[in-house]
Amino acid sequence: xxxxDAGGVTSAPVPEAPVARRRMRGWVPPLIGLxxxxxxxVGFGAIIGxxxxxxxxxxxxxxxxxxxxxxxxxxxxxxxGIIEAYSGRxxxxxxxxxxxxxxLQAAAAQGRDAIAAxxxxxxxxxxxxxxxxxxxxxxxxxxxxxxWREYLDRASEDPSEFARPQDDVNSTFADAEVExxxxxxxxxxxxxxxxxxxxxxxxxxxxxxxxxx
Numbered sequence: 577x578x579x580x581d582a583g584g585v586t587s588a589p590v591p592e593a594p595v596a597r598r599r600m601r602g603w604v605p606p607l608i609g610l611x612x613x614x615x616x617x618v619g620f621g622a623i624i625g626x627x628x629x630x631x632x633x634x635x636x637x638x639x640x641x642x643x644x645x646x647x648x649x650x651x652x653x654x655x656x657g658i659i660e661a662y663s664g665r666x667x668x669x670x671x672x673x674x675x676x677x678x679x680l681q682a683a684a685a686q687g688r689d690a691i692a693a694x695x696x697x698x699x700x701x702x703x704x705x706x707x708x709x710x711x712x713x714x715x716x717x718x719x720x721x722x723x724w725r726e727y728l729d730r731a732s733e734d735p736s737e738f739a740r741p742q743d744d745v746n747s748t749f750a751d752a753e754v755e756x757x758x759x760x761x762x763x764x765x766x767x768x769x770x771x772x773x774x775x776x777x778x779x780x781x782x783x784x785x786x787x788x789x
Contacts, residue, residue, distance in 0.1 A: 586636075602693055604626070627762075630763050631764065633703045633736055634693045634710060634713075635765070635768065637698065637766060638771050640698040640701060644697075644717070644721055645775055646694060647691045647693070650687070651687025651728065652693065654683045655680065655687070657679075659676075662676045680731070680735040684729075684731035691725050691728065692697060692721075698714060698721065699714075699756060707759075709755075710759045711758040712759065713758070713759040716752040717752040717755075718743070719751065719752070720748035723745045724745055727742050727745055728746070736789055749776075752776075753776040757776075
């Protein structure tokens, strides 16, 4: 654009681009700051979201494990009650022994079925693909549940199984504790640490007790 001065002489164009560039440079720092803030915000949100998801997964898994352990405890109580009922009849007659064996076999089969049913909620727990520690905890506890079912299945056929050491039951329980504790979130919610401590608390040792919880 050309301009006329007071004398009517055409003057040189007034440059405008440097002003525009100065204005643009003035916007750059705020834009960089905003972009940085958004990146940090998204990253922080992803971390929080992952932590919440992990806690929810472990809450579901621990709740299912608690139910499975309750089924195992109930089976133990039923079997203990049957044995106690016959403990005062020593020496047992052949008829009493036959009744005791039948009662133990029936209780073993009932416990096996209840523990099998309790395995399904453990199996149903879902986890994010990269939460492999939660998956490992799930698999380890399912192995323990399976060891219990196999033990009671054998006992339902032969009550003398109750007098034998149950190494698979004990070793899978120890393995499950390692994996479940390894999957506890760094910031644990829902009383997960205390609940897991209760699950894996050492059981009282009694004479003739061949398995852990």
